[in-house]
Amino acid sequence: MENEFQDGKEEVIQAWYMDDSEEDQRLPHHREPKEFISLNKLSELGVVSWRLNADDWEKDENLKKIREARGYSYVDICDVCPEKLPNYEVKIKNFFEEHLHTDEEIRYCLEGSGYFDLRDENEQWIRVAVKKGGMIVLPAGMYHRFTLDSDNYIKAMRLFVGEPVWTPYNRPHDHLPARKEYVDRVINRGGNQTVEAR
Numbered sequence: 001m002e003n004e005f006q007d008g009k010e011e012v013i014q015a016w017y018m019d020d021s022e023e024d025q026r027l028p029h030h031r032e033p034k035e036f037i038s039l040n041k042l043s044e045l046g047v048v049s050w051r052l053n054a055d056d057w058e059k060d061e062n063l064k065k066i067r068e069a070r071g072y073s074y075v076d077i078c079d080v081c082p083e084k085l086p087n088y089e090v091k092i093k094n095f096f097e098e099h100l101h102t103d104e105e106i107r108y109c110l111e112g113s114g115y116f117d118l119r120d121e122n123e124q125w126i127r128v129a130v131k132k133g134g135m136i137v138l139p140a141g142m143y144h145r146f147t148l149d150s151d152n153y154i155k156a157m158r159l160f161v162g163e164p165v166w167t168p169y170n171r172p173h174d175h176l177p178a179r180k181e182y183v184d185r186v187i188n189r190g191g192n193q194t195v196e197a198r
Helices: 039-044 061-070 088-095 177-187
Strands: 013-017 048-051 074-080 105-119 125-131 134-138 144-148 154-160
Touching (some): 039 048, 074 088
Antiparallel strands (some): 048 134, 074 154, 105 125, 105 144, 105 154
């Protein structure tokens, strides 16, 4: 399933190494010169991604196939923008705290765009820009954070296996089994294996 629905994916998902600037988190934060990362590199870190038809998501057979294959039984949709999210500024700051989850984080961008930041095997920040049509799965145990870009809007589908558990464990939480498993399967093995859904 991970190799399906890849056509045009680079148009809706891009990744690059981040600079160390303390400027507004919603800026691109490219290094100089820019250092783009292939989506294959993200796959080596356990990230799974697809390009889907966000204009027809309610009837999209490809989304249905992914949900069935990976067991994503729970779905909801959230709008993240100042007008629709209560306590917007506080929540955006909370999303940007480096954390992990004990389950996968699955997001499908239906409108707008945003940034998922994650660490490579050397603790370098990688910024992953996701636009309309991009679907991304961050493996359980991977440290990451999220922010909007300067457009300040994303409408995202959140998917989950079973009942959702949204608990973030802010860094450091290296003792958690999900973190240990991620490190053993992906980081210590050179990032050669995609982490499968549970």
